[in-house]
Amino acid sequence: MNILILGSGGREYSIGLAIYKENAHNLYFMPGNGATDRLGTNINIKDYNQLAVWAKDNSIDLTIVGPEAPLVDGVVDIFKQNGLVIFGPSAAAAQLEGSKVYMKNILKKYNIPTAAFIETSNEKEAFDFIDTMSEPIVVKADGLCAGKGVIIAQTKDEAKKAASEMLSGAAFGDAGTSIVVEEYLDGYELSVFAICDGENYKVLPAAQDHKRIGDGDTGPNTGGMGAYAPTPLVNDDIYKKIEERVIKPTLKGMQQEGAPFEGVLFIGVMVVKGEPIILEYNVRFGDPECEILMPLLATPVSELFYKGATKQLDKLDIKIKDEFGVGVVMASGNYPYGSSAPAEIIVDEIVDADLLENSHISYAGVEKIDDKLMATGGRVLVCVGFGKSIKEARNRAYALCGQVHFAGKKCRTDIAYQALK
Ligand code: AMP
Ligand code: GLY
Numbered sequence: 001m002n003i004l005i006l007g008s009g010g011r012e013y014s015i016g017l018a019i020y021k022e023n024a025h026n027l028y029f030m031p032g033n034g035a036t037d038r039l040g041t042n043i044n045i046k047d048y049n050q051l052a053v054w055a056k057d058n059s060i061d062l063t064i065v066g067p068e069a070p071l072v073d074g075v076v077d078i079f080k081q082n083g084l085v086i087f088g089p090s091a092a093a094a095q096l097e098g099s100k101v102y103m104k105n106i107l108k109k110y111n112i113p114t115a116a117f118i119e120t121s122n123e124k125e126a127f128d129f130i131d132t133m134s135e136p137i138v139v140k141a142d143g144l145c146a147g148k149g150v151i152i153a154q155t156k157d158e159a160k161k162a163a164s165e166m167l168s169g170a171a172f173g174d175a176g177t178s179i180v181v182e183e184y185l186d187g188y189e190l191s192v193f194a195i196c197d198g199e200n201y202k203v204l205p206a207a208q209d210h211k212r213i214g215d216g217d218t219g220p221n222t223g224g225m226g227a228y229a230p231t232p233l234v235n236d237d238i239y240k241k242i243e244e245r246v247i248k249p250t251l252k253g254m255q256q257e258g259a260p261f262e263g264v265l266f267i268g269v270m271v272v273k274g275e276p277i278i279l280e281y282n283v284r285f286g287d288p289e290c291e292i293l294m295p296l297l298a299t300p301v302s303e304l305f306y307k308g309a310t311k312q313l314d315k316l317d318i319k320i321k322d323e324f325g326v327g328v329v330m331a332s333g334n335y336p337y338g339s340s341a342p343a344e345i346i347v348d349e350i351v352d353a354d355l356l357e358n359s360h361i362s363y364a365g366v367e368k369i370d371d372k373l374m375a376t377g378g379r380v381l382v383c384v385g386f387g388k389s390i391k392e393a394r395n396r397a398y399a400l401c402g403q404v405h406f407a408g409k410k411c412r413t414d415i416a417y418q419a420l421k
Contacts, residue, residue, distance in 0.1 A: 001302060002059050004028045006075065007066025008036075010329075010364030010382045011287035015064060016040060017362065018294040018301040025302060028060070034373055035363035048075045052082040061085060062306050068284050071263070072098040072144065087309040089283045092259035097266075097283040100149075100180045101142045107278055110253035112246055114278045117182035126163040129181050130156050136184040141166050143175030147223060152184065185279065187272035188233055188418065191289045194247050194267065195304060198260035200313035201247055202304070203239065205230030205296060205320055206269075207289040208418060213336055215414045222336045223379055226415030227289045228326040228390060229296065233271070233418065242269065242276050250281075262308065291362040291382045292325035326393040327384045328401055328415050332365070333408025335378035342367070342374040343407040345381070350403060358393075359385040359400040375406045383411075390419045 003025050005012050013036055016027050020039040027040025030051060036042055045051045048070070055063060063079055065071055065088035074091035088094075095102040100119075107114040115138070118129045130137055137159035141149035149172055153159035159181070166176030191209050194201040207229035213219040246267060254261040266282035285293070294301055298319035307316045332340035345366065350356045362384060365377015375381075383404065385396030394416050401411055 001061035001306070002026045002028070003302060004030060004055055004060045004063040005032075005066060006030050006063065006070055008033045009066065009287055010362040010379065011285050011290040012036070012066040013039070013364065014291040014294045014362040014382075015066065015285075015301060017360070018297065022300050022302055028058070033363060034366040034368035034376075037368070048073070048078045051075075052079050052084060055079065055084050056082060062087065062302065062309060064088070064305050065263075066284060068094065068097050068144065068282065071283055076263075085306070085309050087263060087305040089261055089263040090259060093254055093261045093263070094283045095259075096254075096261070096281040098144060099142050100140050100280070101178050103281050104180055104182075106250070106253055106257070110249045112249055112278055113276065115182040115185050117180050119178060119180050121167065121178045123164060123167050126167070126179060126181055127160055130159045130163070133159075133181075133183065138182045138184050139163050139166065140180040140182070141172045141176035142178035142180065143172070145172045145175050147221065148172075149175065185270040185272055185277055187270045187277070189279070190231065190234060190269040190271060190276075191227070191286045192242055192267040192269055193285065193289070193293065194265040195308050195313065196251060196261050196263060196265050197308045197311045197313040198255070198262045199251065199311065201251060201265070202313055202316065202318040203243065203247070204293050206234040206239070207231060207286070207293060208233070208416070209286060209289055210412060210415055213412075215412055220336055222331070224286065224288050225329045225331070225412045226327055226382075227286070227292055228324065228393070228416040228419060229289070229292050230324065231419055232390075238271060238274070238276055242267065246276065246278060287364075288327045288329055288379075288382050291384055292327045295360075295384065295386065296321050296323060296325050323386050323388065324390045324393040325384060325386050326390060326397040326416050327362070327382045328397045328411050329379050329382050330401060330404060330409050330411045331379050332375050332377070332406075333410060335410075339378070340375070340408050342369060342376045345373045345375050346405045348403040348405075350400075352399075355396055355399050358387060359383065359396045361400065361404070375409075380406065380409070390416050394420075
């Protein structure tokens with residue numbers, strides 16, 4: 001097949017790498033990054049209507065959308081209107097991520113377990129609700145805020161301040177003029193992904209992300225500093241509850257709403273006393289979760305996404321390798337506070353046969369400048385290791401980190417700690 005991948009991060013690189021290894025397809029990336037051109041061809045057509053014309057002219061058989069922004073902007077609708085096969089939700093279904101108010105209302109309407117909340121655009125209403133709550137209190141901006149729109153307030157005053165700043169538009173502009181105020185959930189967090197075709201679904205092994213910059217989950221939030229899967233923190237009982245109480249009613253509910261969900265349903269779960277409670281939905285793969293899940297699939301990734309895009313998931317028996325994956329993000333020096341000067345990336349030749357076979361790099365914030373691979377983004381690359389245990393996979397991921405050099409590089413040293421406690 002001719003396959004087009006939209007996006008430029010480690011997530012999109014890892015989808016591309018998995019398809020590249022199938023040895024059967026031509027890959028295109030829009031826009032891709034400084035390393036995706038090792039896997040295929042980078043193109044640069046930003047307008048989705050023009051891109052759809054290009055896809056038709058170039059006989060693209062399948063388009064895969066990595067990030068949320070093009071989904072919320074309706075790229076899937078435009079491609080489908082042009083008769084193209086594309087894997088991802090419509091703009092209507094992408095509201096599950098595009099609007100936290102929409103998402104919470106769907107959860108409530110279809111009785112899916114989630115934190116008690118109100119949604120409001122009114123400061124007095126927000127304050128009155130906050131006064132009835134126990135601390136800490138969670139305040140969320142409605143719209144997309146690049147992962148920054150959630151405040152965990154330790155006191156009622158702090159919650160009110162956050163609510164006011166969002167509602168006035170001072171904090172996040174229009175994305176914050178509606179808010180969700182909700183109870184704080186105390187438990188452990190999971191990332192669960194269901195590949196959906198509107199009706200049928202396949203669940204991937206549960207992963208754990210590490211959102212804070214520092215070891216021991218300290219410091220500010222980031223896009224995610226590392227992930228591993230499958231996590232032993234999930235048992236069959238929790239998977240079953242997630243399927244019955246969350247995935248099935250969501251797919252049914254979205255059909256009833258007239259916005260059937262096709263694509264990757266990313267279920268942010270908090271497990272509280274053995275019960276899965278939904279924190280949020282995203283409508284795409286997590287990054288860096290994707291980087292470890294793609295290589296764990298024994299089923300060809302192209303087939304999984306093609307069947308997802310053409311309502312044939314009921315005909316697919318998904319196979320997962322009997323292995324663990326650990327991914328460690330290597331970030332640039334000033335991440336997540338600001339940008340860093342471009343720095344050349346040098347990867348030592350890997351001589352250890354075992355490491356060579358059981359690890360690889362997924363490139364993210366990289367550009368080619370004067371034919372050199374340069375670190376130019378915040379999260380630069382992900383070192384991914386595999387093994388028969390989490391420990392083995394983690395040792396390989398960190399061994400690979402030791403082979404990668406660029407000025408200012410930093411990574412967490414404790415990825416997967418919750419599984420190894
Ligand atoms: P969200 O964008 O909704 O996933 O929120 C970002 C992060 O904030 C989540 O990954 C959680 O770590 C945390 N969070 C969000 N909502 C809650 C909540 N109700 N209770 C505790 N932590 C939360
Ligand atoms: N790793 C979390 C996210 O992609 O939102």
